[in-house]
Amino acid sequence: MKLEVSIDGRVEVLDVHALTALSVRAPASMSLDTLDAGLREGAWGECAELDHAWLEVAALSECGPTDEQWRTDFNAMIDYADGRGWTRSDRTQVRAHIEYDVDPSGSDDLLISRLLSTRWQGAPKPRRSSR
Template structure:
């Protein structure tokens, strides 16, 4: 799953729950502003902190898979085991990468 940040913020490839990244060529502060405006999260350093509930709600709208929410929770469980969740378990850390 990729969160694309350019003229707008959108989720691409929500069925791929083996990767999570924010993809953008914008400066870091503009990425942070866009994520906050979309109510998806914020940035800290080279990473984004994405709101799990918002990702789940928006991602579920884009797939036709009755098991998707269960698979999404599996991704979050994996992130939790790796230490990639915030202390409250409400946000997941994602790399910020440049568009290819």
């Protein structure tokens, strides 16, 4: 299941039958504030940090079909996430990865800057070979 957020903050739910992964997809040029506002405005959830969001379980549940098998599979996804610590203690929200689209123009300076400032901040420096 994937939530796709457009540059103007609109949210569209995709792949409702793909319940083995949960993510939010956003343009690389989108600010975290705009992404957070889009999720909050539609009552989808909120951004937790640059690469994760907390999504409302009830809102996600309402997106799927009403058949019993889908509900069983959806609940199994939430149970799996809960077992890994990826839900709030009351299970009203589930954690999802944020995936940023690559800029088709080839200019991914913003995305690269985000990655360098968060993922590798404080990472050990590479060792030089003693040869």
